[in-house]
Amino acid sequence: MKERLEALRSEALDKLQTVADAAALNDLRVHYLGKKGQLTEILRGMGSLSAEERPIIGQVGNEVRAAIEAVIAEKQAGFEQAETARRLQAETIDVTLPGKKSAVGAVHPLNKIVEEIEDIFIGMGYTVAEGPEVETDFFNFEALNLPKNHPARDMQDSFYITDEILLRTQTSPVQIRTMKAMNGQTPVKVICPGKVYRRDDDDATHSFMFHQIEGLVIGPNIRMSDLKGTLLQFVREMYGSQMQIRLRPSFFPFTEPSAEVDVTCAQCGGSGCRMCKHTGWIEILGCGMVHPKVLEYGGYDPKEVTGFAFGMGVERIALLKYGIDDIRHFYANDTKFLSQFAKI
Ligand code: DAH
Numbered sequence: 443m444k445e446r447l448e449a450l451r452s453e454a455l456d457k458l459q460t461v462a463d464a465a466a467l468n469d470l471r472v473h474y475l476g477k478k479g480q481l482t483e484i485l486r487g488m489g490s491l492s493a494e495e496r497p498i499i500g501q502v503g504n505e506v507r508a509a510i511e512a513v514i515a516e517k518q519a520g521f522e523q524a525e526t527a528r529r530l531q532a533e534t535i536d537v538t539l540p541g542k543k544s545a546v547g548a549v550h551p552l553n554k555i556v557e558e559i560e561d562i563f564i565g566m567g568y569t570v571a572e573g574p575e576v577e578t579d580f581f582n583f584e585a586l587n588l589p590k591n592h593p594a595r596d597m598q599d600s601f602y603i604t605d606e607i608l609l610r611t612q613t614s615p616v617q618i619r620t621m622k623a624m625n626g627q628t629p630v631k632v633i634c635p636g637k638v639y640r641r642d643d644d645d646a647t648h649s650f651m652f653h654q655i656e657g658l659v660i661g662p663n664i665r666m667s668d669l670k671g672t673l674l675q676f677v678r679e680m681y682g683s684q685m686q687i688r689l690r691p692s693f694f695p696f697t698e699p700s701a702e703v704d705v706t707c708a709q710c711g712g713s714g715c716r717m718c719k720h721t722g723w724i725e726i727l728g729c730g731m732v733h734p735k736v737l738e739y740g741g742y743d744p745k746e747v748t749g750f751a752f753g754m755g756v757e758r759i760a761l762l763k764y765g766i767d768d769i770r771h772f773y774a775n776d777t778k779f780l781s782q783f784a785k786i
Contacts, residue, residue: 548784621740653756660749697730727754
């Protein structure tokens with residue numbers, strides 16, 4: 443039996459020397475060491491051995507198993523190493539090859555303008571407030587001194603949801619909301635950017651939805667000159683230090699007195715061109731001293747405090763700043779248009 447075991451060992455070790463791959467190695471392992479393998483087969487005969495021979499043969503059996511197992515383990519390790527080397531070779535990446543460029547998005551020009559305007563006013567000590575786009579008739583009109591049937595409501599043809607609820611036509615209602623939230627405290631210094639909606643037919647200068655930025659300042663002794671100085675500072679930071687503004691008398695129900703503000707035409711520098719209709723000036727916003735009734739609606743005593751307010755169209759500011767001729771470009775989401783603002 444001992445000879446059979448020795449023969450098995452040398453046959454197995456011989457075969458193992460020339461084994462070609464991991465699968466063949468496994469076949470050999472099963473063939474020699476498996477439950478129904480050659481070694482088990484031989485050792486099954488141990489029952490017929492004498493008590494003295496049994497431990498000796500048992501030991502030889504163990505040695506043969508150990509010897510075969512050792513070579514299998516060695517071969518196994520060799521195959522694994524070769525496999526790793528093969529994969530490293532096959533999966534090599536040339537890190538010097540140029541990569542695929544992925545398209546990078548850009549901030550929308552309107553958002554850019556809003557952020558720029560916010561930064562300018564934050565620099566002057568303002569905070570940013572927001573209000574709902576679905577607004578009540580009270581906040582959008584009544585509390586701004588535009589009672590029902592007031593003819594100035596016609597200027598802002600509205601999308602009504604019910605008799606009392608509408609899509610806000612202006613950011614001015616945030617004035618009232620801010621005043622109420624401030625609960626009579628001063629100073630109030632806020633700007634309120636947001637979307638507004640009007641029943642307009644879309645064309646190069648009109649859209650049923652556009653953006654405004656509202657400003658509101660309330661405190662003791664706030665004067666028209668504060669308003670003018672603030673707007674001049676804003677315009678110069680926005681368009682350049684050579685810019686001038688002029689205030690033209692106007693009417694808004696929520697301010698008294700009211701004015702419209704023109705700025706030097708950036709296109710021609712004030713000498714007159716097509717853009718400014720040869721006047722040298724471009725209108726950019728409406729403003730005025732907050733009407734006493736509006737202060738009262740907001741919970742302030744007009745004998746104790748005064749304030750100024752202004753409202754501007756973001757699209758208009760952007761058109762002027764970038765020399766764009768059609769407001770519809772802002773909403774078409776054509777990346778050829780939008781990507782131009784990625785680097786500005
Ligand atoms: N809400 C006005 C509009 O949409 C703009 C405006 C004018 C706002 C004068 C103001 C203001 O705060 O004082 O036409």
